[in-house]
Amino acid sequence: MAGEITMVLDDYVKQVQEIRQSFLKLTPVVEKCDQILTTINAYQQQRLPQVELTELELSTDLIFDNLIEYPQLMDVSPQFENLRQVMIENFGIWHICNQLWINDLQAFCGLDSYNLEIMAGNAVISANLKNTIATDNLDWQGQDNDRPCPWTALEKLDAVTAVQKYYSHVDNIIMAWAPDSGEVDWQVLHFLRQNYFQGNLIVIGERNGATNSTKFWQNAQLQLVDQLNQHHRPFDFINDQVWLVK
Incomplete structure (x- = not known):
C-alpha cells in the first residue's frame, strides 16, 4: 500500500512539473505550479509551506487569450485541483494550511493561551x-487514507469526550474540517453553550x-475574523x- 501511495504522489508531482515546463511563457501557470510543488515538498518533510496557495483554477481570460x-x-x-485529494491520500x-496562517492563528490565540484541537487528524495545526493539546479518535482511517501519522503527540479521544475533559482548562x-456526516460538531457546540464556555471556538470549514x-450550520452563530482569513x-x-462560533 505504501508503495502505491508514493507512486500516486510521484505521478502528480511529475504532472505538475511537466505542466510548468510546457507553459514557461505563462507566468500565472508557472506560479501556480511553484505553489503546488512547494506545498507538497513542505508536507513531505512535515513542515508547513511558507507560501500561500492562491486559486488554482486558471482564469477564463488567461485560457482564451x-x-x-x-x-x-x-x-x-x-x-x-487534484491537489487536495493527493494531500488526503498521501498525507492524511x-x-x-501554511505558515503565514499559523502565524495569524498564533497571534489571535496569544502566546500564553492554552488550546485544544479536536478531530485533529494528523495534528498539523x-x-x-504553542500550548495545544491534539485529540482525535482516528475513526477517519480508511477514508481515502488509512495510515495515521500525527505530527505531534495525539491523545486518542473523540471530540465530545475531549471537550468535556479539557474545556475548562x-x-x-x-x-478544522469536521466531517459532514453525523452531528458530533453540533454536540460539541451544544455542550459548550450549556457549560458557558468563555473561550473561542475556532472552526475551519x-x-x-x-x-x-x-x-x-443551522444553529451556529458565525463571525468571520479578518485576521484569521x-x-x-x-x-x-x-x-x-x-x-468564530458561538
Whole structure:
C-alpha cells in the first residue's frame, strides 16, 4: 500500500512539473505550479509551506487569450485541483494550511493561551501552535487514507469526550474540517453553550458545504475574523473559511 501511495504522489508531482515546463511563457501557470510543488515538498518533510496557495483554477481570460498557442491549457485546471485529494491520500490531510496562517492563528490565540484541537487528524495545526493539546479518535482511517501519522503527540479521544475533559482548562478550541456526516460538531457546540464556555471556538470549514453537519450550520452563530482569513483563502472548489462560533 505504501508503495502505491508514493507512486500516486510521484505521478502528480511529475504532472505538475511537466505542466510548468510546457507553459514557461505563462507566468500565472508557472506560479501556480511553484505553489503546488512547494506545498507538497513542505508536507513531505512535515513542515508547513511558507507560501500561500492562491486559486488554482486558471482564469477564463488567461485560457482564451492563449488557447490558439496552447490548446492543452483547457486541461490544466482540473489537474491542479487534484491537489487536495493527493494531500488526503498521501498525507492524511484534508485541511491544507501554511505558515503565514499559523502565524495569524498564533497571534489571535496569544502566546500564553492554552488550546485544544479536536478531530485533529494528523495534528498539523497542533504541531505548529504553542500550548495545544491534539485529540482525535482516528475513526477517519480508511477514508481515502488509512495510515495515521500525527505530527505531534495525539491523545486518542473523540471530540465530545475531549471537550468535556479539557474545556475548562483551555482558552481556545479548534475544529478544522469536521466531517459532514453525523452531528458530533453540533454536540460539541451544544455542550459548550450549556457549560458557558468563555473561550473561542475556532472552526475551519465550508459553510453549508463540504464540512460539518447541517444542524451545526443551522444553529451556529458565525463571525468571520479578518485576521484569521487574510492568509487562509479558498484555493480550489471548496470555499472553506475560518469562523468564530458561538
